[in-house]
Amino acid sequence: MVSQKQFDPASGTRDFLAAEHERRERAFATIREVFGRYGFQPLQTPAFERLEVLTGKYGDEGDKLIFKILRRGEHEATGEADLALRYDLTVPLARTVAAYGNQLPSPYKRYAIAPVWRADRPGKGRFREFVQCDLDIVGSSSPLSDAEVVLALHDALDALGVPGFRFLLNSRRVLFGLLEAYGVPADLGPGALITLDKLDKLAPEQVVAELVTGRGLAEEVAQGLVDDLTAPDAVERIRGELKGSETGQAGLAEIDRLLRLTKDTIPAERIAFTPNLVRGLDYYTGIIFEVSAPGMPGSIASGGRYDNLIATLGGKDAPACGGSLGIERILPLLDHGDADGYAQIDVAVTVMGEELAADTFRLAAEIRRAGVRTGVYLGASGKFRTQMKWANDQGARFCVIYGAAERDAGTVTVRDMESGEQTPFPLDQAATELARRCARPH
Amino acid sequence: MVSQKQFDPASGTRDFLAAEHERRERAFATIREVFGRYGFQPLQTPAFERLEVLTGKYGDEGDKLIFKILRRGEHEATGEADLALRYDLTVPLARTVAAYGNQLPSPYKRYAIAPVWRADRPGKGRFREFVQCDLDIVGSSSPLSDAEVVLALHDALDALGVPGFRFLLNSRRVLFGLLEAYGVPADLGPGALITLDKLDKLAPEQVVAELVTGRGLAEEVAQGLVDDLTAPDAVERIRGELKGSETGQAGLAEIDRLLRLTKDTIPAERIAFTPNLVRGLDYYTGIIFEVSAPGMPGSIASGGRYDNLIATLGGKDAPACGGSLGIERILPLLDHGDADGYAQIDVAVTVMGEELAADTFRLAAEIRRAGVRTGVYLGASGKFRTQMKWANDQGARFCVIYGAAERDAGTVTVRDMESGEQTPFPLDQAATELARRCARPH
CATH class of the missing domain: 3.30.930.10 (Bira Bifunctional Protein; Domain 2)
Structure with a gap:
């Protein structure tokens, strides 16, 4: 060593x-x-x-x-x-x-x-x-x-x-x-x-x-x-x-x-x-x-x-x-208000299987274009719990879950990482909704 | 040499x-x-x-x-x-x-x-x-x-x-x-x-x-x-x-x-x-x-x-x-849109004599507090023409003239450096007015 x-x-x-x-x-x-x-x-x-x-x-x-x-x-x-x-x-x-x-x-x-x-x-x-x-x-x-x-x-x-x-x-x-x-x-x-x-x-x-x-x-x-x-x-x-x-x-x-x-x-x-x-x-x-x-x-x-x-x-x-x-x-x-709260991203996007990866990437791109710092899960695990832990570690405020069920329904599930509350949104409204929720006062 | x-x-x-x-x-x-x-x-x-x-x-x-x-x-x-x-x-x-x-x-x-x-x-x-x-x-x-x-x-x-x-x-x-x-x-x-x-x-x-x-x-x-x-x-x-x-x-x-x-x-x-x-x-x-x-x-x-x-x-x-x-x-x-137009300041403030300097500084401070990049004339000349040349060289869009006449009237004169047009404003409205005129689209 x-x-x-x-x-x-x-x-x-x-x-x-x-x-x-x-x-x-x-x-x-x-x-x-x-x-x-x-x-x-x-x-x-x-x-x-x-x-x-x-x-x-x-x-x-x-x-x-x-x-x-x-x-x-x-x-x-x-x-x-x-x-x-x-x-x-x-x-x-x-x-x-x-x-x-x-x-x-x-x-x-x-x-x-x-x-x-x-x-x-x-x-x-x-x-x-x-x-x-x-x-x-x-x-x-x-x-x-x-x-x-x-x-x-x-x-x-x-x-x-x-x-x-x-x-x-x-x-x-x-x-x-x-x-x-x-x-x-x-x-x-x-x-x-x-x-x-x-x-x-x-x-x-x-x-x-x-x-x-x-x-x-x-x-x-x-x-x-x-x-x-x-x-x-x-x-x-x-x-x-x-x-x-x-x-x-x-x-x-x-x-x-x-x-x-x-x-x-x-x-x-x-x-x-x-x-x-x-x-x-x-x-x-x-x-x-x-x-x-x-x-x-x-x-x-x-x-x-x-x-x-x-x-x-x-x-x-x-x-x-x-x-x-x-x-x-x-x-x-200086007083560093947010010293402990450095967040790499605002929104974490899960990847639930290889066949959903391309759609997931497109979704992430839309959220980014709406001005939100967005990370996609890049690990090897398909487990929901592992991906939630990752989202939490990144300091994400919201997690976007897009699995087979969501694909079939044309929705995404948005999880508030603090409350744990999960809300479905139509796929094409997710980016706007997340941008609204993540808007930060300057 | x-x-x-x-x-x-x-x-x-x-x-x-x-x-x-x-x-x-x-x-x-x-x-x-x-x-x-x-x-x-x-x-x-x-x-x-x-x-x-x-x-x-x-x-x-x-x-x-x-x-x-x-x-x-x-x-x-x-x-x-x-x-x-x-x-x-x-x-x-x-x-x-x-x-x-x-x-x-x-x-x-x-x-x-x-x-x-x-x-x-x-x-x-x-x-x-x-x-x-x-x-x-x-x-x-x-x-x-x-x-x-x-x-x-x-x-x-x-x-x-x-x-x-x-x-x-x-x-x-x-x-x-x-x-x-x-x-x-x-x-x-x-x-x-x-x-x-x-x-x-x-x-x-x-x-x-x-x-x-x-x-x-x-x-x-x-x-x-x-x-x-x-x-x-x-x-x-x-x-x-x-x-x-x-x-x-x-x-x-x-x-x-x-x-x-x-x-x-x-x-x-x-x-x-x-x-x-x-x-x-x-x-x-x-x-x-x-x-x-x-x-x-x-x-x-x-x-x-x-x-x-x-x-x-x-x-x-x-x-x-x-x-x-x-x-x-x-x-x-890259296309540098404003390559030739680098402006150090938006507003230039003239200094018409030592006895007006303190008031001039206060005025400049107010304009800066309104978010406008503002320069005060720091040269030795009391001549109007010299100070106008300086304002122009700095790339200022407006020049604020504050002389004895303005002091007595409680006004400032704002000169549009492009058109040469001069407009008087009440002293206490100058900062707001200049901030409005200088607001830049982002």
Whole structure:
């Protein structure tokens, strides 16, 4: 006997059987519908890119997580790679913007819902193949674009039915203004922000220590920054500190503007200026946000404005903003109404003997043409009880019995699988009747 | 300046921009709908498998076309691979059947529409990343299963609107019976069939020559076989030759049964017993078929019964049959009604100044909530003409103009982008009115 392990999918990947697959696809369809209503359009790029398109874009740590594809044929023996599986959807976007510039609408509003691959250590809820769900606007520096990204993500989370989610909103300009107000030299800024981003994981004194020893800030500056950002009245404190900083004022203005632009769609309790939101990635240039949800540590969505990233990634220089739904983290939060009730078919059709098979097939075809998911018994048993068990196992709501008696009478017998009630119908009315009974509300 | 080439997708792969992506997705949705109506259920497996799951399954030529993934971390330097991109959807099916046996319905009727990767030399219409579209029934030896596969593929091609397609039908048992009738030793049979499969590419005398020199058949046997299979009255000839062969009779019986089971759904001109259909793959054990279509050399779909394959591929021993739509070859045959008219949005909303932006956003949100795809102008220009050009470029059918005059009057102006006609509407009726105008027939 071979071990079961032999047939498992590769480490960190998953097989999706029908029920789970359809649950995921339903969520993706909901998101696509919302993004489409905002005028975002889909983009699909290949699973792999030329290796040089990907390397050097994700930092040293990221580069190590790229799945590289071995050269082929006579070159295989070199042990070298020339292709790699995509690591995210942003680098392919940058490549696409560079490749198709003039063919794309301006601004280019695109979404992508597709798997990416990372050679991370697999763990609970961490996969090597997982779906990312991005939307971005390339080519617009308008604050309306930031607001539209936030609105579209909000509507998607709302349509998915994620309970209790909340947007945390900040601007990189607020953070830079704050550093400016504290007199932190510009070259120490980005490092200081990376450390301040740890305020949600480390104790405040640990962050202060790292700012001093690791980032070169003066003790009193570090303490002041951490005190401000962790105070219960952080928002008021920060607004006060930023009075003299032009950058800081611009940051506050863009936050206030975004709150104003979204206030009719996003209830006030679902979005708030959150000065201690930093985001570790240093490519953000303006608005930044994360979405939190009860019962899920970390964020379920995030994004912001990144005006220089497309150029850095090899695309043309273009202002851009965008966001991403952490769909693999969101899916477990959703209430799957019919999770246990996955039904392969609505109607099961018995086959009572070879000589009735052709008529049975025609009957099944008629029921399908009426739009009903219909399965015909494909087993070897002629026993009624065996076929009923099969119909039941398939989750069928009705079973159609067509035996010699029915043939002679020109009828079919329709069995309600729940009540067991059996009703005869004229053969030529069966399809319509079953379509009526199986009609599902949408 | 960098060359454009730098931004192309990797050789043999494609980027799908919105219009093409949606065209493909529409075709896939049509196919899923048909397969679902037959009670087939989706299965999704990972893009890559452990290398040993794939190697040795596709023959020497196939093995060379597998994209292998380099080991990672400290093992990268070995130049060895431990994973590989899936080469088809059948080996993952066999693995899945082995892994989830008891959790799957019996028989297991599954479909999969997903990309596969082959390191083939890219060429016109030949890609390294392409979508396969398979449906299979595992665990049923009933002839009803073969018929159901053929019917579901037929209905899918019909629903897609492929013009003039035709099923060519045969049975491996007919072919083995024919070899038996001609006294070809059993061990020469499979080789002889591989050569006979070339009758659609080579001249008859070339096939005869290869049968003699390459496959060890007697000249007169080779000539007789080729004459029978290429004769205008091949069907009658073969039926005659098979009179004394039990295998051949069984083959003819399964063909006749399939024709009987499908005759009410598949018009007679769309399916025919075709004795010279051989199919090169030697794993078929019963019914085999291909689908041809005018204007497309080769086949656009194919399949058959393969009772030993699942076990050979590492799964459990299970009878099986299935078929595959050559969707990449089918897509170019379809009439794309709206190919040139891809519209990102139905309604474009102008933004006439920063102070109107919040109201404009609320208006756009209302129109979206009414189910209409709506874009807001995200550019920097306040000029009416520029915004009209943008609305036009987006393919919008209507443009909503909301300026100071409209605000003061509590109205919006709706412009029909085709006629240029402008009509004022009360602000609170605009969304309903636009939804009515944009309602699309399904």
